[in-house]
Amino acid sequence: MNIWKKLTHDQVCERVFSALRGNVDYEVNNVLGVPASRLDDKVFFTEPGALAHAPFLSSLIHNPNHIGCHTLGNSEPFFSGTQEIERELIRLCAEDILLGEKNAQDGYVASGGTEANIQAVWVYRNLFMHEHKANPSQIRLLFSEDAHYSMHKASNLLCIPYVQIPVTEKERTADVDALKTELEKLEKEGVKHIIYVANMMTTMFGSVDDLDEIVKVLDASGFDYKIHVDGAFGGFVYPFISKKQALTFKNPAVSSITLDAHKMVQAPYGTGIFLCRKNLIEYVETGAAQYVQGHDYTLSGSRSGANAISVWMILQTYGPHGWHEKILLLANRAAWLGKQLQQLNVPYFRAGKSNIITMDASFISKEIAIKYGLVPDTHDNNPDWYKIVVMDHVTVDSLEPFIEELTTHLTEVNG
Numbered sequence: 066m067n068i069w070k071k072l073t074h075d076q077v078c079e080r081v082f083s084a085l086r087g088n089v090d091y092e093v094n095n096v097l098g099v100p101a102s103r104l105d106d107k108v109f110f111t112e113p114g115a116l117a118h119a120p121f122l123s124s125l126i127h128n129p130n131h132i133g134c135h136t137l138g139n140s141e142p143f144f145s146g147t148q149e150i151e152r153e154l155i156r157l158c159a160e161d162i163l164l165g166e167k168n169a170q171d172g173y174v175a176s177g178g179t180e181a182n183i184q185a186v187w188v189y190r191n192l193f194m195h196e197h198k199a200n201p202s203q204i205r206l207l208f209s210e211d212a213h214y215s216m217h218k219a220s221n222l223l224c225i226p227y228v229q230i231p232v233t234e235k236e237r238t239a240d241v242d243a244l245k246t247e248l249e250k251l252e253k254e255g256v257k258h259i260i261y262v263a264n265m266m267t268t269m270f271g272s273v274d275d276l277d278e279i280v281k282v283l284d285a286s287g288f289d290y291k292i293h294v295d296g297a298f299g300g301f302v303y304p305f306i307s308k309k310q311a312l313t314f315k316n317p318a319v320s321s322i323t324l325d326a327h328k329m330v331q332a333p334y335g336t337g338i339f340l341c342r343k344n345l346i347e348y349v350e351t352g353a354a355q356y357v358q359g360h361d362y363t364l365s366g367s368r369s370g371a372n373a374i375s376v377w378m379i380l381q382t383y384g385p386h387g388w389h390e391k392i393l394l395l396a397n398r399a400a401w402l403g404k405q406l407q408q409l410n411v412p413y414f415r416a417g418k419s420n421i422i423t424m425d426a427s428f429i430s431k432e433i434a435i436k437y438g439l440v441p442d443t444h445d446n447n448p449d450w451y452k453i454v455v456m457d458h459v460t461v462d463s464l465e466p467f468i469e470e471l472t473t474h475l476t477e478v479n480g
């Protein structure tokens with residue numbers, strides 16, 4: 066680990082307060098031109114003494130705007146102190162978690178996984194358009210049928226038609242034979258460029274695409290392609306439960322990765338993370354952002370620096386080993402749940418050591434599903450599946466009553 070070290074609360078406070086001191090202080094500096102200030106003190110409690118040990122709340126009150134991308138070029142000087150923390154967070158994620166080379170990635174804290182995924186498709190669409198004079202009809206966005214619906218948004222917004230690749234029944238990963246067939250069809254349609262989004266743990270099943278196999282098929286197809294990994298759910302889980310490196314920056318075929326700290330990291334909402342290799346994010350530079358120092362390379366525009374600080378604080382407080390232990394604990398609880406379901410003969414899907422357990426809905430009553438907040442694969446029809454995501458608050462103690470009630474239900478149904 067180059068960057069990721071466990072820090073004490075005092076060290077975290079020291080670092081964040083020192084970063085805030087590196088930003089503009091609206092009370093002291095005479096800043097007249099920016100449409101920004103501290104949070105309104107008629108509404109928000111801003112007593113400095115009371116916040117002395119609360120670096121995140123202090124960051125919210127200071128309200129730094131992290132507009133732009135801070136891993137390349139210039140950035141707004143007003144918030145340079147806390148931009149440094151975001152830069153460190155991007156390096157921690159890209160290098161220490163996702164095995165990128167030192168300082169070889171760009172990135173920023175986005176509003177969520179959706180934005181980070183759209184940002185990736187935007188980068189590659191522009192790359193194909195600028196470098197190869199492609200028109201959008203010659204580009205296809207490919208992803209598995211279990212991929213997140215943000216792909217559909219990206220396709221719609223960026224006018225890139227999409228193709229969904231069926232998943233295998235057993236593994237629920239993109240079916241490479243179906244991919245081959247689709248690519249043959251696309252060649253006949255005159256498509257030249259592929260943006261492939263691979264899943265690092267899908268929303269409903271936690272399944273992980275076999276990227277090595279996908280790359281073999283893409284290479285053999287002769288298409289020009291770029292690969293983005295959607296690790297919005299899995300980015301802070303999968304690298305800690307699997308030794309495989311195909312979905313990391315160690316794999317030269319991977320150009321960008323989405324992470325999402327407001328899921329497993331329990332950071333505040335607004336903490337998606339977009340990461341990409343150097344020399345890519347420039348394809349979405351908005352030169353028209355003339356009033357922003359360093360221009361803008363992000364979909365967001367203005368965004369809260371406090372969000373980046375919150376993710377940095379959480380990861381530094383755990384440290385790499387503490388985080389690993391946390392994820393293993395969740396995986397152990399999921400294993401316990403799997404064992405109980407097996408004993409009840411309830412079919413379920415669990416990908417490896419994933420903390421998502423997806424159960425056959427026909428074994429679960431609607432009442433139980435509602436009572437225990439299970440999430441169905443669809444709200445529009447009768448669901449085929451219900452999932453449990455083993456988060457921090459989902460302990461064995463909280464799973465036990467669910468299993469007891471399910472046991473009673475199945476006994477009643479089966480006589």
Ligand SMILES: Cc1ncc(COP(=O)(O)O)c(C=O)c1O
Binds near residue numbers: 177178215266268298
């Ligand atoms: C795999 C995956 N990708 C993307 C997203 C979208 O994330 P967000 O809701 O933060 O935009 C989700 C959300 O559940 C997800 O599970």
